[in-house]
Amino acid sequence: MNVMKHMEAVFVVAISLAVSSSYLLDSIPEAQARSYAADTALVASGDKMAVVTVTAKRLTDEEKQAAGSRG
Known part of the structure; x- marks a missing residue:
């Protein structure tokens, strides 16, 4: 009930946070x-494959x- 009493203040704080x-x-x-497109010649030759x-x-x-x- 305490929040309902201060709803205007909560609204003002929320708006100020949104604007800032x-x-x-x-x-x-x-x-x-x-x-970074893969070099097709390099990929096809397989020289540097991870x-x-x-x-x-x-x-x-x-x-x-x-x-x-467990899950």
């Missing part, structure tokens, strides 16, 4: 996106069941 954040966001410059190797131990049935029951 609008001015702050307008002062931030926009990001400049660059297009290779990811994932090594890990396999889970036992008990570990799988324990992991499934």
